Amino acid sequence: MKKWNININEISRMIKEKKILIVLSFLFGFGLITFAMTSCVKHEPKTILIVSGWQDVNIGDIAHSPGLLNVLESNLPETNFILWEKTPSDRVSKMLLKHYPKLKIIYGEVDKEGNVKSQDVLNAFQQADMMIHGSGPYVVGQPHLQAWVNHSDKPFGIFGVTVEVVNDALKALLEKASFIYTRETQSLKVLKEAGISGKHVSFVPDATFYLNIHDDEKAELFLKENGLEEGKFICAIPRLRLTPYFLIKRSSWSEKRIKEVEDYNNQRKEEDHVKLREAIIDWVRETENKVLLCPEMTYQVDIIDELLYDPLPEDVKPYVVRRGYWMTDEAASIYARAAAVVSFDCHSPIIAAANGVPFIYLRQPEDTSKGQMYYDLNFSEWIFEIEQTKGVQISNRLREIRMNESKSEQKIKEQMKEISNIYQHACVVVNEILGYNK
Numbered sequence: 001m002k003k004w005n006i007n008i009n010e011i012s013r014m015i016k017e018k019k020i021l022i023v024l025s026f027l028f029g030f031g032l033i034t035f036a037m038t039s040c041v042k043h044e045p046k047t048i049l050i051v052s053g054w055q056d057v058n059i060g061d062i063a064h065s066p067g068l069l070n071v072l073e074s075n076l077p078e079t080n081f082i083l084w085e086k087t088p089s090d091r092v093s094k095m096l097l098k099h100y101p102k103l104k105i106i107y108g109e110v111d112k113e114g115n116v117k118s119q120d121v122l123n124a125f126q127q128a129d130m131m132i133h134g135s136g137p138y139v140v141g142q143p144h145l146q147a148w149v150n151h152s153d154k155p156f157g158i159f160g161v162t163v164e165v166v167n168d169a170l171k172a173l174l175e176k177a178s179f180i181y182t183r184e185t186q187s188l189k190v191l192k193e194a195g196i197s198g199k200h201v202s203f204v205p206d207a208t209f210y211l212n213i214h215d216d217e218k219a220e221l222f223l224k225e226n227g228l229e230e231g232k233f234i235c236a237i238p239r240l241r242l243t244p245y246f247l248i249k250r251s252s253w254s255e256k257r258i259k260e261v262e263d264y265n266n267q268r269k270e271e272d273h274v275k276l277r278e279a280i281i282d283w284v285r286e287t288e289n290k291v292l293l294c295p296e297m298t299y300q301v302d303i304i305d306e307l308l309y310d311p312l313p314e315d316v317k318p319y320v321v322r323r324g325y326w327m328t329d330e331a332a333s334i335y336a337r338a339a340a341v342v343s344f345d346c347h348s349p350i351i352a353a354a355n356g357v358p359f360i361y362l363r364q365p366e367d368t369s370k371g372q373m374y375y376d377l378n379f380s381e382w383i384f385e386i387e388q389t390k391g392v393q394i395s396n397r398l399r400e401i402r403m404n405e406s407k408s409e410q411k412i413k414e415q416m417k418e419i420s421n422i423y424q425h426a427c428v429v430v431n432e433i434l435g436y437n438k
Contacts, residue, residue, distance in 0.1 A: 045078045046434045049124050049148070051141040052134030053085030056092045057248055057298040059328040060208065060347025064135040065092075066328070067207035067354075068159060069100055072132075074210070075427035078436070082106060082124050086141055095327050099213040114146030125151045129434055135160035135183060135207040137368060145173055155433050159426070160206045162370045163187040166194035178433050181426055184372035204426045205373055208350045209419050211332060219333030226292075226321045230337040233290040233321075234283055234398070235352075238273060238300050238307050239344030240265040241366045247299050272344065273307040276362065278391030279342060279398055281312065284319045287402070292334070293322045296345035301325055340401050342394070344386070346370055353379075353416065358401045358408040360394060362386050377415055 050072075052065040065083060072079065082104045083096070093105050108118025116122065131148045133141045139161055148156055157179035164187070166174070174180060174196050181204035182188055191201060223230065242261045246253035280291050293304045301324050309320060328351070335341050335348065336355035343349050346367060349359035361383045363371040374383040384394060401408045 045080050046076075046129045046436070047080040047082060047127050048072065048076075048430075048434075049082045049084060049128035049131045050134055051084045051086065051131065051144040052136070053083065053087055053089065053092065054136055054140055055087050055248075056089035057325075058347075059296055059326065059331050060345065060350070061136070062092055062095075062328045063208040063211050063332075063347060063351060064160075064206070066096060066099060066213045067209065067211040068132070068134045069096075069103070070210045070212045071159075071207050071423045072427065072430070075424055076431060076434070076436070079434070080104075082128060084108065084121065084124065084144060086144065091327065095213070095329055099329065110143045110147045112143050112146075114143055114148075114150045116147045116151075121147070122151065129154060130178075130430070131156040132430075133158040133161065137162055137370065139163065139170060139173075142170060142173060149173065149176060157181070157430065157433075160204050161187070162368055163190050164369060166190060166196070171196065179426075179429050184370060185376050186369040186372045200429070202426070203376060204422055205377060205419050206347075206350060206370070208347055209354055209416070210423060211328070211351055211354045213329040214333040214336065215327065215329040216333045218330045219337065222323070222330075222334065223337060226290075226323075228290055228292060228321060228337075231339055232287070233292055233338055234280075235292045235294055235335060235338050235341045235343070235348070236276060236280055236308060237294060237296050237341070237343035237345050237348050238276070238303050239296070239364065239367075240299075240303065241268050241272070241364050243297065244299055269303075269307055272362075272364065272386055274311075275386065275389060275391035275394055276342065276344070277308060277311060279394040280308070280320070281316050282395040283398060284316045286399070288319070289339070290319045290321060292338070293320060294331070294334075295323075295325055296343065296348050298325045300345075340398060342398065349374075349382075353412055356409060356412050356416070358382065358412060360384065360397055360401075362389070362394070377419065379415065 050068060052068060054061045056062060069081060072081065084106050088107045096103060096105065106120040106124055108116055108121035110116045125148060131145065133139060133145055139158060145156055155178040157177055159181050160183040162183055171194055179200045180191065181202060183206040185203050188201065188203060191197065242264055244261060246258045283291060293308050295301050304322055309322060312320060332351050332355060335352045335357055338357055341348050341352035341357060341359045344362045344364060346361065349361040352359040359382055361374055363383055364386050371383065
């Protein structure tokens with residue numbers, strides 16, 4: 001019998017040049033050609049349209065988009081992405097394209113009934129195989145999902161939102177969803193009470209936990225200019241009970257409502273922030289290390305002095321640095337170099353966790369049920385309900401974090417692994433819907 005000398009490298013080359021069918025015919029006969037064709041077939045890359053980008057005045061809201069992109073890219077590497085930003089922002093788009101150069105970003109107005117005229121959006125509807133609503137405080141892209149339903153019979157899902165109320169219109173939309181992922185378990189109860197449940201409805205953390213963008217150059221320059229040593233300073237973020245959105249879009253606010261919000265905030269802002277100041281004072285006097293007062297939202301730049309800096313004792317002030325608003329990637333780089341992040345706002349602690357840095361979240365009761373996610377993810381010891389908390393408790397916890405660095409780092413590492421596993425499981429569903437497994 002004649003022996004064949006088969007060169008594997010040559011066959012590999014011929015596979016790439018699509019000549020393998022000739023080789024197989026010659027070596028084995030026509031019977032295995034079909035098998036060869038099947039095993040060499042590659043799926044065409046799918047495209048996902050993401051609606052996100054709720055506003056650019058909040059580094060947490062900005063973080064939703066790159067966080068979700070990282071979740072999806074990590075678990076669906078063959079997929080292309082189009083980002084439909086709800087609020088157009090040149091500075092956010094520039095930042096995102098720096099880190100995701102293949103990303104396509106579109107804009108387009110849509111009314112409450114889901115009517116859209118933008119040709120870019122309509123083209124994206126044709127091109128995309130699925131639409132996903134990104135993480136957020138609610139299904140704030142409901143009109144965008146409705147537009148998708150109006151123009152397409154292709155699947156859509158929701159990834160990591162809080163749902164506190166379900167009206168008839170939202171229920172009708174959610175009943176069409178292929179999957180609904182809420183970022184905390186309280187929302188699951190709300191959905192169940194509204195008659196929405198099933199295997200396709202589950203808890204998946206806010207996508208900000210997978211944020212992986214940085215601006216190390218800006219961060220390192222800022223730290224150097226302000227004498228902030230890596231691993232030796234803490235970040236502190238203030239917040240008013242009710243976000244004063246009238247400072248951003250005053251035209252939609254009545255004078256009466258503005259006064260109500262201002263009065264409510266004025267009644268509570270000192271009782272909240274005196275507790276954070278106590279922790280700042282103890283940190284400085286015990287460690288002689290610095291504190292960075294920084295914002296999560298634009299309006300917080302204007303309350304940093306009043307609520308955190310000005311009332312500090314004179315011996316503490318030289319150790320305190322203040323800064324203005326920033327972009328999410330620079331904030332992430334600075335949080336990554338901090339010893340801890342102590343915040344009244346919800347997403348700075350998440351950005352810290354994404355970078356392996358311990359945090360303390362000072363939760364105000366007006367800040368929606370999104371805070372439940374910290375309990376769901378076993379971060380109970382690092383979240384304080386501010387009305388039931390004294391300043392000394394914050395100081396003590398911060399001291400524990402400082403004195404047990406390795407324990408704190410291990411805790412975050414373990415929980416981030418669990419979060420990653422949840423994301424992977426969630427993306428298995430997305431993968432199946434897209435048909436990659438077929």
